[in-house]
Amino acid sequence: MQQSFKLIATCPDESRSLLMEELRQIGATGIMADFRSVYFSADVSIYYEVHLRLRTASSLFRVIKTVRAPTEEMLGNQSARVAWPCLFDSGCSFRVDGIDADRSGQGMSSTVISKKIKEGIFHSFRKKSPAVPPVALKKPQVLVVGYNQRYKCTISVDTAGQSLHRRGYRRAGTHPAPLKETLAAAVLQQIGYCGRKPLLDVMCGSGTIAIEAAMIALRQAPLLQRPAGVFGFERLLDFDAKLWHATRARLQREAHTKLAAPIFASDIEDDYVQLAKANAKQACVGEFIEFSTRAFAEVNVDCAPGTIIANLPYGDRMGSAGSLTELYSKTGDRLKQNFSGWEAVLITAAYSPWRSIGLQPRKKFKFFNGKIEILALVFELYAGSRRRIIRS
Numbered sequence: 001m002q003q004s005f006k007l008i009a010t011c012p013d014e015s016r017s018l019l020m021e022e023l024r025q026i027g028a029t030g031i032m033a034d035f036r037s038v039y040f041s042a043d044v045s046i047y048y049e050v051h052l053r054l055r056t057a058s059s060l061f062r063v064i065k066t067v068r069a070p071t072e073e074m075l076g077n078q079s080a081r082v083a084w085p086c087l088f089d090s091g092c093s094f095r096v097d098g099i100d101a102d103r104s105g106q107g108m109s110s111t112v113i114s115k116k117i118k119e120g121i122f123h124s125f126r127k128k129s130p131a132v133p134p135v136a137l138k139k140p141q142v143l144v145v146g147y148n149q150r151y152k153c154t155i156s157v158d159t160a161g162q163s164l165h166r167r168g169y170r171r172a173g174t175h176p177a178p179l180k181e182t183l184a185a186a187v188l189q190q191i192g193y194c195g196r197k198p199l200l201d202v203m204c205g206s207g208t209i210a211i212e213a214a215m216i217a218l219r220q221a222p223l224l225q226r227p228a229g230v231f232g233f234e235r236l237l238d239f240d241a242k243l244w245h246a247t248r249a250r251l252q253r254e255a256h257t258k259l260a261a262p263i264f265a266s267d268i269e270d271d272y273v274q275l276a277k278a279n280a281k282q283a284c285v286g287e288f289i290e291f292s293t294r295a296f297a298e299v300n301v302d303c304a305p306g307t308i309i310a311n312l313p314y315g316d317r318m319g320s321a322g323s324l325t326e327l328y329s330k331t332g333d334r335l336k337q338n339f340s341g342w343e344a345v346l347i348t349a350a351y352s353p354w355r356s357i358g359l360q361p362r363k364k365f366k367f368f369n370g371k372i373e374i375l376a377l378v379f380e381l382y383a384g385s386r387r388r389i390i391r392s
Contacts, residue, residue, distance in 0.1 A: 003044045006030075007065040008156060014367050015056045015186045022054055022239060029333070044240065051231055051340065052221040055185035055212070057164050061156035062233070069153040072108060075146075077232035079120020079155065082175025085128045087157070088236055091125050093136035094121070094144060101149035108206035113146045117155060141235045142345040161232035168226035169211065169283035178204070179311050179347070180323050183369050184212040185222065187376045190365050191345055193217075198306030199341075204265035207289075209309055214263055224248065225283055259288050262303055264300040268295045272341045280382045296334060305341035314372070316348040325353045335381055344379040 011019045013036050023031050023040050025050055030041040036187040038057075039050055041052060051060060064087070067078035089096070098113025108116075118135065121144070125132045133142075143158035165182040184284050188209070193199065195217025202211045215222050270293040280286040292299075296310070312331065313324065328348075335344050336359065348354050349365070363378040 004041055005044070005047050006041050007050070007159075007171045008034075008037050008039055008061040008063060008154075009050070009051055009054065010059045010061070011057050011182075012036065012368055013339070014365070015182070017057045018186055018189050019045055019054070022056060026053055027052055028268065029127075034184055036088040045243065047239075048244050049251070050246065051160065052223045052232070052251055054164060055216070058182060059158065059163055060160040062159045063154060063156045063270070064144075066152060066154045066339045069108075069148060070151040073111055075108070075113065075148075075153055076116040076120050076128065078147075078153070079117045081124040082120065082124060082155065084121050084124040084288050088133070088142045090125055090129070090131040090133045092141040092235055093134045094142040094288060095136055095140035096121070099145065099147045100149060102151075105152075108148055109369065111277060113153065117144060117146045117153075131226070143232065148271075150380070157232065157236070159231065159233040159236075161230045161234070164223065166226075166230075167222050167283065168230070170206070170281050171278045171282055177271055180369060181212060181222070183374070184208045185216070186367060187309075187345070187347060187365070188213055188216055190376065191343075191378055193307060194261050198301070198303045199261070199263045199306045200202065200299070200301055200306065201263075201265045201310065202267075202299050202308060203271050203310040203377070204267045204276050205311060207265060207279045209290075209291050210265035210276065210310065211280050211283050213283055214280070214288045216257070217259050217261070218256045218285065218288065221251040224252060239317065247279075249324055250336060254298050261299045261306060262288045262301075264292070264301055266294050266296075266299055267287050267291070268291045296331065300338070305339070305343075307343045307345060308335070308339055309345040310347065312352070312354075313350040314352050328353055328356040329358060332359050333384075335359065335379065339381050342381050346383055347378045347381070348375055348377070349373065350375050 009019055016033055016038060019038050020031055020033060026041050027046050028040040031056045032039045040264050064281060069075035069078060096114045096118045098110035100110045100113060122132050145156050147154045147157060147369055165180045193216060202212055216327050237377045264274060273291050277286060277291050280289050354375060354377060359379050361377040362380050365376040367374045
C-alpha cells in the first residue's frame with residue numbers, strides 16, 4: 001500500500017481558492033479550506049510534487065498527529081507517544097512553535113504548548129537512547145508546530161523549510177518595492193493569465209511578475225531552482241532521495257520549451273532591468289523574456305493585444321502626494337491612448353490615489369503584500385472608450 005500524508009498548506013485568505021485549485025490539478029485529495037490554510041492528503045509522489053509546483057502557498061506542514069489536549073499533562077503525554085526517533089535523528093537540532101488558536105481565553109498559551117510538545121519529544125527519544133536532539137531557537141534543522149484549538153492540538157512538521165515565496169532565483173541586489181513571488185503568481189492566476197496572449201510588464205523592477213508569468217506560460221514548476229538542503233523534509237528520516245530526484249527530473253522534462261505568446265518587461269531604471277535579467281536567468285526563463293530600459297511613456301510593442309501589467313509606486317518613493325497623483329493620471333492617459341484593445345492590470349496600494357487613473361476597473365482584487373493592502377485593478381481598454389473620474 002502506497003504511503004499517504006496529511007498536509008497543511010498555508011496562504012493568505014484571499015489566495016485560498018487559487019491554492020485549492022492548484023492542489024486539485026496536481027492530484028491532491030481530501031482538500032478542505034480552513035482559516036488561512038488548506039488541508040489535504042497526498043501520496044508520497046504527490047507529497048514531493050506539491051513542494052515544487054505550488055505557486056500561491058506560503059508554506060507546507062506535514063501533520064504528524066492530531067490529539068485531544070484538554071490539559072497540559074495530556075498534551076505532553078500525547079506528544080511523547082509519537083515515535084519521534086523514527087521521524088528525525090537525535091543529531092538534528094529542532095524547535096517547537098506553539099500556536100494558541102482558542103479565542104475563548106481558556107486555551108493553553110503558545111509557550112506552554114511549545115514546552116509540553118518539546119518535553120514529549122525528549123521523552124520519546126530517551127525511551128530509545130540517552131541522546132536527545134539539541135534545541136535551536138534560530139535556524140533549527142527541524143521545525144515542529146503545535147496548533148491548539150478547542151482542546152485539540154495538531155502537531156506538524158514544517159516540510160517547506162523556508163517560506164515558499166523564496167523560489168531560489170532572486171540574486172544579490174535590492175529593489176525598494178519588492179513584490180512577493182507568491183503574490184505575483186496569485187495576481188496572474190486571478191486574472192486568468194496562462195501564457196496564450198502577450199504580456200507586457202512596464203515597471204518590472206526586479207522582474208518578479210515577468211518571471212512568474214514565464215514560469216506559468218512554460219508550465220515550469222516554480223520551486224525547481226531551490227538548492228539542495230533547503231526543504232524541511234530533506235532532514236527527515238523517511239526522505240526518499242531517489243523519488244525526490246526523479247520527481248524533479250520529471251517536472252523539468254514536462255516544462256515547455258517555447259512560449260505561445262511573447263513576454264516583455266521594461267523599467268525606467270537600467271539597474272533594475274539588469275537585476276531582473278539576472279533573476280530571470282537564475283530562474284531558467286531569461287531567454288523567454290524580452291527586457292528593455294525605457295520609461296512607460298516610451299514603451300511600444302509590435303504584437304497582438306494582450307495584457308499590460310504594472311506594479312505602480314505606492315508613494316514612499318515618489319515624494320509628494322501630488323507627484324503620485326500626476327503619475328497615476330498620466331498612466332491612465334497613456335493606457336487609453338496607446339493600448340486600445342489590451343487588458344490592463346495595475347497593482348497598487350489601497351491607500352494610493354488610484355482613482356486618479358481615471359478609468360473604470362472591470363474587476364478589482366484585494367491582496368496583501370506583507371502588511372500593505374494591495375489592489376489589482378483590471379481594465380478593458382476599448383477603442384474610443386470614454387475616460388471618467390472614479391469617485392467611489
